[in-house]
Amino acid sequence: MKSFTQAAKAATFTLIAGAAALTFATGAAHAAETATVEVLSIVEHPALDAIRDGVRDELKAAGYDAGKNLKWEYQSAQGNTGTAAQIARKFVGDNPSAIVAIATPSAQAVVAATKTVPVVYSGVTDPVAAQLVKTWAPSGTNVTGVSDKLPLDKQIALIKRVVPNAKNVGMVYNPGEANSVVVVKQLKTLLAQQGLTLKEAAAPRTVDIGPAAKSLIGKVDVIYTNTDNNVVSAYEALVKVANDAKIPLVAADTDSVKRGAVAALGIDYSDLGHQTGKVVVRILKGENPGAIASETSNKLQLYVNPAAAQKQGVKLSDDLLKDATTVVK
Structure with missing residues (x-):
């Protein structure tokens, strides 16, 4: 039989061990609760919204659940770069675990606002041209991310499949968006190599998209739209002009096909969001963003819209329809 002193010592040890275990558990729970991800998007449209939702879903799959063990905040700059800069400064002041910056203007605003808070960009076509990172290799800074860069030779090939006899290609874009300028x-260079000419129409604001498109009537055989956020956010204005003037629209954003483009060879932006979310998870688990190389997606999908093709005066070939990942009804 243990002496009273031995029993007291045993009880004391048990209490200390229990307290230590409780302290560790509480600390772990607190650490999980303090994981904070703040998301800034330059504007709301289907592709960028899909990135945001993909990031959130990927975090949840990794055990980071908003409202439970993750503080999640999302804000849109509503297409205003000045507002993006204000939100970026506010986010940096919060000192979160990571900031996700969706689209080039958002990423530029956040990167300009901090050299210490981990930044993960997404939906940026050329992060080097946008001066987010110096190369595609690990940056050695607080910045990494996932690009939506597309091979332009394949975009041109799609344009020629939709409009085989095209000579003049129009493009409506925002000259203030670095990705679009690139x-x-x-x-322009690649089209010239194949005997085609690019006709540009600047649309620095969403209200300029319709007039810019109208300026191309009679000058182009087809209009190509990249992932320019200004244009995509008000795509219906472009579609109306294309339908009225019988000018086929070929896009880089697959969601634009659902909204009235004839065809697009692009990325599934939900997948891009999940890919971005995986990078965020790596950072939340302790990896240095500067040690993570910038990534791209090679999962291209072909979307076609026969009804839009009919409205815009072209007939899609059987081969193109056969190759489509998705035929929009």
């Missing part, structure tokens, strides 16, 4: 420059 695409215009590269597309």
Whole structure:
């Protein structure tokens, strides 16, 4: 039989061990609760919204559940770069675990606002041209992310499949968006190599999209739209002009096909969001963003819309319809 002293010592040890275990458990729970992810998007439209939702779903799949062990905040700059800069500064002041910046203007605003808080960009076509990172290799800074860069040669091939005799390709874009400027420059060179000409129409604001598209009537055989956020956010204005003038629309954003483009060869932005979410999870688990190389997606999907093709004066070939990942009804 144990002496009273031995029993007291045993009881004391048990209490200390229990208290230590409780302290550890409480600390772990607190650490989980303090994981904070703040998300800034330049504007709301289906592709960017799909990135946001994909990130959130991927975090939940990894055990980070908003409202339980994750503080999640999302804000849209409503297409205003000044507002994006204000939100970026507010987010940096919160000192979150990571900031997800969706689309180039958002990413530029956040990167300009902090050199310490981990930043994960997404939906940025050319992060090097946008000066988010110096190269595609690990940046050695607080920035990494996932690009939606598309091979332009395949975009041109799709344009020629939709409009085989095209000579002049129109493009409506925002000259204030770095990604679009890069695409215009590269597309102009690549089209010239194949005997085609690019006709540009600037639309710095959403209200400029319709007039810019109208300025191309009679000058182009087809209009190509990249993932320019200004254009995509008000795509219906472009579709109306295309339908009225019988000018086929070929897009880089697959969601634009559901909204009236004839065809698109692009990325599933929900998948891009999940890919971005995986990068965020790595950071939440302790990895340094500067040690994570920028990524791209190679999961291209072909969407076609026969009804839109009919409205815009073209007939899609049987081969194109056969190759489509999705035929929009």
